[in-house]
């Protein structure tokens with residue numbers, strides 16, 4: 582007996598709405614001093630993959646933008662939608678739970694210098710431990726296994742038991758990156774991660790970040806003042822000037838006119 586023909590799927594005229602971006606900001610404003618905005622109502626959806634480079638002259642608000650995202654800096658107004666939840670409105674446990682899914686890499690590494698490399702990397706899990714576990718720094722075996730894996734990824738296995746202050750700048754930044762990835766973040770923020778490093782090490786650190794976005798399928802947002810490095814590694818560029826966005830597109834679309842607009846004649850070629 583022939584099977585009943587399946588009922589035709591109803592035709593839908595309304596296209597399915599696209600999945601919301603992992604991170605979107607709306608009307609983000611920051612004033613450290615009332616009446617003097619550093620960020621002037623910035624709105625944008627960050628790409629869900631690849632490296633997004635935020636470029637612009639010193640003092641234009643790049644670091645403030647990055648730090649508002651995880652609330653290291655309190656925004657004055659606007660929304661920061663991370664997986665649809667407004668980071669600007671969260672507090673207490675909800676803020677902690679969202680924040681631990683946002684990894685952060687710093688210019689000056691922010692390691693605990695007297696602790697070992699392994700202890701620094703493991704500290705990326707602190708947000709997942711109960712308070713007594715955190716107090717005793719008692720990490721479950723799977724965290725320790727993950728830390729060894731990451732030390733291998735960043736090429737520091739043989740340094741696991743060295744104190745952080747015995748390492749070079751590039752090695753410290755690798756520890757900082759491994760610590761951030763230990764959080765199993767859904768997004769990685771990097772605030773001038775190469776500014777304290779020599780050109781060769783800067784390239785190695787950018788390669789490492791590029792590897793992370795590729796293998797872990799998470800977006801990486803890098804505040805970086807080195808335009809050639811940004812163009813080489815980023816799949817998306819946000820150009821800022823005077824606390825506003827003046828370019829938002831692929832690196833290939835960034836012209837000298839854009840760069841002059843962003844840097845206002847200041848030298849951007851390094």
Ligand code: ADP
Nearest residue numbers: 613614619637638639640641642643644645646
């Ligand atoms: P960028 O990262 O582009 O160099 P920043 O976000 O660090 O820019 O700084 C933008 C502006 O905000 C600068 O004028 C800076 O002096 C000011 N600023 C940054 N942090 C603070 C702070 N904690 N208190 C007061 N002003 C600040």
